[in-house]
Amino acid sequence: MIVSLLSLAVIGYAASLPTAFKDASLDCRGKKTAPEQLHFNYAGDHGMMISWNTEEKLELPSVLYGRGRSLDQIAFSKVSVTYPTSTTYSNHVFIKGLEPDTEYNFAVQCADENDHHQFKTSLPAGNPRPYSFAFFGDLGTMGPLGLTSYGQKDALGPGEITTMQSLNHFKDQVEFMWHDGDLAYADDWLKEEIDGFLPNTTVEAGAAVYEAILNAFYNEMAGNVTMELPYMVGPGNHEANCDNGGSGDYTDSICAQGQTNFTGFRNHFRMPSEQSGGLENFWYSWDYGMVHYIQFNTETDFLDAPDLPSGSGDENAGPFAPNGTQLEWLKKDLASVDRKKTPWIIVAGHRPWYVDETKCDACQAAFEPLLIEYGVDIALFGHKHFYERMTPVANGILDPNGLDNPSAPWYLVNGAAGHYEGLSSLTTPLENYTVQAIDTVYGWSRFTVHNCTHITQDFIASANGTVLDSATLYKDHNGCKF
Incomplete structure (x- = not known):
């Protein structure tokens, strides 16, 4: 799994890669990589930053996402960071190219099979909706x-x-x-x-x-x-x-x-x-x-x-x-x-x-x-x-x-x-x-x-x-x- 995702690191994104994401879950077995402390924040007009912590370092933190029930895209990064005295690693994945004011489903690496969440992207500047x-x-x-x-x-x-x-x-x-x-x-x-x-x-x-x-x-x-x-x-x-x-x-x-x-x-x-x-x-x-x-x-x-x-x-x-x-x-x-x-x-x-x-x-x-x-x-x-x-x-x-x-x-x-x-x-x-x-x-x-x-x-x-x-x-x- 890690090799296949590293080969995509140059572009950072690939459509229709649920198989690769499932392969990533194999690397989670028996390790302290269960996600915790999940949160996300706006990252520009068309982006969202997904963050979570794990007890062990992830070599290539990844997030599967998509509109509706279809989790058919993947985003990943190399950001799994810690500091002296910390008991966890903070993982950050930037998802870009999203539609504004739109709901997406997502799942982070090493989550349980049905552990899916949702986010809604930023309302575009100038949109008058209250x-x-x-x-x-x-x-x-x-x-x-x-x-x-x-x-x-x-x-x-x-x-x-x-x-x-x-x-x-x-x-x-x-x-x-x-x-x-x-x-x-x-x-x-x-x-x-x-x-x-x-x-x-x-x-x-x-x-x-x-x-x-x-x-x-x-x-x-x-x-x-x-x-x-x-x-x-x-x-x-x-x-x-x-x-x-x-x-x-x-x-x-x-x-x-x-x-x-x-x-x-x-x-x-x-x-x-x-x-x-x-x-x-x-x-x-x-x-x-x-x-x-x-x-x-x-x-x-x-x-x-x-x-x-x-x-x-x-x-x-x-x-x-x-x-x-x-x-x-x-x-x-x-x-x-x-x-x-x-x-x-x-x-x-x-x-x-x-x-x-x-x-x-x-x-x-x-x-x-x-x-x-x-x-x-x-x-x-x-x-x-x-x-x-x-x-x-x-x-x-x-x-x-x-x-x-x-x-x-x-x-x-x-x-x-x-x-x-x-x-x-x-x-x-x-x-x-x-x-x-x-x-x-x-x-x-x-x-x-x-x-x-x-x-x-x-x-x-x-x-x-x-x-x-x-x-x-x-x-x-x-x-x-x-």
């Missing part, structure tokens, strides 16, 4: 290795479901998910041990605990939603942390290489940076219907970035590109948006600068001028473990129009998805730009793109699906007609 998507930040592992229904400050109440389960419940109402940093909270392992939630381990065994929490998170996400919906992600500080024990008496030496400097994050995902001229999973963009989406990186790669060794934080991460690269890319990307096709621009970065808590001043200095200059409509953030909705604001000045055709961006913070640390408390009195703030429930945001002039955001309580806050933004967009 749709919804899910946005959230700061979502961690659930159950015995993370947030539970017992023993924590903000534990789940009786009968309450998690954000993962809530997203599963609403999966037919949204077309993709956007997780804006802080995935899994595996760096909480020492804190969990100090709190007595997990048994104590040696320093040498800490990496294994970290990996166990990380793997549990991705498997929980797969079991609920990432096998069902495209999963777009961005970097947060917990992807760079050595450890979030908070004891004040540990050093970087307590953490193995795989826990620092975004190592797991860089291996586990392949966001569409190649298609958008961005960098890895740190900054990239994509179009979907009437919206141009941008993920940028508030952690590294700009002046005084908090996660840089020279920054205000203590993560000692990055940089990942020459000085100025990220902001040059962001400016170029914003300038290239065709507002006749995608009148809306929505951006996301992890650390907010309009928020009822410690603000990221360096982030504001770096990014806000560009958001204002290019007329960004909505700016989304996580990092703070609550929900906060602002009125449109620019340079600290409230837009007098509010949500009725403002010229300033509309800011929203939602880091209330839930994790071991629980929720944060708001500081009162609230800032003058804050319209609504909630720090008592876990939840996520549903954005509905109605047309080229109206977008609605609903804050949904994960526990019971109740809409706790709702607001609609109106933008004229130069008199758009669709």
Whole structure:
């Protein structure tokens, strides 16, 4: 099997190759190659990235796919990567040449015979069809290795479901998910041990605990939603942390290489940076219907970035590109948006600068001028473990129009998805730009793109699906007609 597929590596694709794929399954017998942690994400207008993990390396990861029930095409790659301390390999296969807004079935290498899944490709830029998507930040592992229904400050109440389960419940109402940093909270392992939630381990065994929490998170996400919906992600500080024990008496030496400097994050995902001229999973963009989406990186790669060794934080991460690269890319990307096709621009970065808590001043200095200059409509953030909705604001000045055709961006913070640390408390009195703030429930945001002039955001309580806050933004967009 491997020889036959390697002979096709030059072209990367071949039609009608189910036999070759079945031959590949022979190489799976007796090996630790069963797929886990399955997820997929958009990769350009006509592509999809399929990703999954295995305990052993795959020489030529492959995906069988096709429209309807016909799995008559195959895609493969040589990307099966790992890092020190990881217990799995991350496999990534890019499928290109797909029809837009179209459903496909697929099966990954070494899956059970009937283990098929579906994805739907991106809605073409300019398509006026209304749709919804899910946005959230700061979502961690659930159950015995993370947030539970017992023993924590903000534990789940009786009968309450998690954000993962809530997203599963609403999966037919949204077309993709956007997780804006802080995935899994595996760096909480020492804190969990100090709190007595997990048994104590040696320093040498800490990496294994970290990996166990990380793997549990991705498997929980797969079991609920990432096998069902495209999963777009961005970097947060917990992807760079050595450890979030908070004891004040540990050093970087307590953490193995795989826990620092975004190592797991860089291996586990392949966001569409190649298609958008961005960098890895740190900054990239994509179009979907009437919206141009941008993920940028508030952690590294700009002046005084908090996660840089020279920054205000203590993560000692990055940089990942020459000085100025990220902001040059962001400016170029914003300038290239065709507002006749995608009148809306929505951006996301992890650390907010309009928020009822410690603000990221360096982030504001770096990014806000560009958001204002290019007329960004909505700016989304996580990092703070609550929900906060602002009125449109620019340079600290409230837009007098509010949500009725403002010229300033509309800011929203939602880091209330839930994790071991629980929720944060708001500081009162609230800032003058804050319209609504909630720090008592876990939840996520549903954005509905109605047309080229109206977008609605609903804050949904994960526990019971109740809409706790709702607001609609109106933008004229130069008199758009669709």
